[in-house]
Amino acid sequence: MSLDKATVAKIAHLARIKVPEEDQEHLAQELNKILGWVEQLSEVDTSGVQPMTSVVAQTLRQRADVVSDGGYPDTVVANATDAAEHFFSVPKVVE
């Protein structure tokens, strides 16, 4: 599997990172090198193996569905670049 400049542009968009066109070729080469190297995993026989989804064997805990935290909107928005009242503001998304 080889990854080209157009694919870099596509995944950069999916990741919401602007990658200037002049960087795309170089990134494609770097990522291809890493992908070529991880390709060796195809040698491993994994038939019948369940993918590892939990590092420690345990069942997820449950808790009562009640509000256990909150009531401090000032703190919640304190680190926002652009907070209006108790809202996070962003550029207009609907015309």
Next chain:
Amino acid sequence: MTELTHLSMAEALDGLRKKDFTATELTGAYVAAVEAARPLNAFIVETPEIALRQAKEADARYAAGTARPLDGMPLGIKDLFCTEGVQTTAASRILKGFIPPYESTVSGNLFRDGAVMLGKLNLDEFAMGSANITSHFGPVISPWSGKDPAGASRKLVPGGSSGGSAASVAGRFAIAATGTDTGGSIRQPASFVGIVGLKPTYGRCSRWGIVAFASSLDQAGPMTRTVRDAAIMLGSMAGFDAKDSTSVDLPVPDYQSFLTGDIRGLRVGIPREYRVDGMPAEIERLWQQGIDWLKAAGAVPVEISLPHTKYALPTYYIVAPAECSSNLARYDGVRFGQRVEGKDLQEMYENTRAAGFGAEVRRRILMGTYVLSAGYYDAYYLKAQKVRARIAEDFQKAYALCDVILTPTAPSTAFAIGEKQDDPIAMYLNDVFTVPASLAGIPGISVPAGLGSDGLPLGLQILGRPFDEGTVLKVAEVMEKAAGPQPLPPYAG
């Protein structure tokens, strides 16, 4: 006062209990040492006022006879742990100026037990790196570079990602430090600077409030000058936390009680697959030396096989970027962190993230996005998770035959800033011996074992069964004693 900064944590606690000196004196000595060590660039933020206030409180408790387990211990906190009211950046430009309104569970546990915060330690950006050269705040210079590390012609890396932690503990300007380990970020820097670094079992220390890199791998642990100090500090860091869904509800034992020196009959697994091609002869020799030390103490070396070892790194470089691409999606310039405006929301996201992330972080996010994208998920991510299951199974089988496993920590001594930087894979190979245990979630410690021919430290790694940090520490202490006192770095406060 300089000698105060050369005490281990156990010695300093003893001195405080005996009233040989006060916590304020000890912290004062460290505050001065931190200031003097600025050219090493180990701290992103220094917090001397907080430190001296905490020391004063500790002194009051010593006077009242109500001292806590870590009372008055001046620690450095890796800048990946959120600290209430103190800037936390993960060494990334995107988090510059972020002041957490809450405290991470682990740092909170340490302060509950009386620890003093000297400041926030430099690291690789978002803990992604093995040399502490990807930080937005510049690289950390190892105290092993020379008497005047910043003026040395060959400036050595302290390892990474916990490079500031490693440099400050080795250079005697923090008595101990917190680290985090995703693929070796505690153990490899510990080996590079000649200190002890312990990665506990996944689930042992809460991840709550630690800036997430790869959530199924990240684990906090102590970086200390001695094995005993690691045992003391882990006792405070560990424990169940309902706020971390993967935190394990097990009692925290008294880790110091394991340090009996008695390892008679203990079976030490020697994995044959760790004899990798091109491994320097001196590392091979040191490994053999470690086997001989443990044997002389009554342990029984057993040859074991971990057949999927060579696949651990490629597995890691699918799983970790995949999780990182997902975790770092939160940095969007809206709720916290830096924002770069754009003509619309989409462009604001793209501009913010382009400006905020460095090259290595960008590479890993793109890699992770690719392996999780439609059409490639099965071929890469699912395959890697299956190989990961195989790697974990290797360890399970091995622990039927042995109690701990002994390996080298890193494939080389420290290199210089600027070396190995052109090729990401060459840099990734630093973690060849540490990544398998990360993937399996098992505990591991690096103990200083000697010097290479270049006069730089080398560590040996002891791995244990899940939640058996006690045995890991016990064996580590035996090895520490056998190796004898290790030389200090040329820069030591």
